[in-house]
Amino acid sequence: MGERFIYLLFRENLDEVDTEAIRLQVEEEFLLPTRVQKIKIDLRPYFDANRRQFHSTMILKGLLKKVPPKAEKALLIVDVDLFIPILTFVFGEAQLGGKVGIVSLARLRQEFYSLPPNLALLHRRLIKEIKHELGHTFGLIHCSQRECVMSVAHNVLAVDQKGMGLCRGCKDFLLKALKR
Numbered sequence: 001m002g003e004r005f006i007y008l009l010f011r012e013n014l015d016e017v018d019t020e021a022i023r024l025q026v027e028e029e030f031l032l033p034t035r036v037q038k039i040k041i042d043l044r045p046y047f048d049a050n051r052r053q054f055h056s057t058m059i060l061k062g063l064l065k066k067v068p069p070k071a072e073k074a075l076l077i078v079d080v081d082l083f084i085p086i087l088t089f090v091f092g093e094a095q096l097g098g099k100v101g102i103v104s105l106a107r108l109r110q111e112f113y114s115l116p117p118n119l120a121l122l123h124r125r126l127i128k129e130i131k132h133e134l135g136h137t138f139g140l141i142h143c144s145q146r147e148c149v150m151s152v153a154h155n156v157l158a159v160d161q162k163g164m165g166l167c168r169g170c171k172d173f174l175l176k177a178l179k180r
Ligand SMILES: [Zn+2]
Pocket: 132, 136, 142, 152
């Protein structure tokens, strides 16, 4: 077995985020070497004109074709508003036990709620949501521990109420998954 990497694929227009800070947090949590890449991806095919949002499940399907060869997991970070048909929006989505996930900055920005920008808060929210979706790709399901990043958050306040990392139980599950 060759070396396994987590790839964080930032859509190329995302200049405001500190990708290195995020990379370090991911590496520390998931214990796999983590790489950052800027990615060019045309999201227009995934735009729903009625909802004026982008279909995240379809983006994930397209992303599978663009995953770097050495990627154990690949997480795409975009700034467009995402949806799945049964929900009004999603912060992100991932394949449970699969290879790919996606997170959007759109509703993590204070500006979305007509509040002044807060870059530090944006980073905390983004790290939580990246860890959440990556957790799903390692087979983690939603957690009942409110402080755990794997707990469900249907709004940004719930994201803010979570802690920054996996709870003990989820971490144990991850460690077992990494050994497989
Ligand atoms: Zn989830």
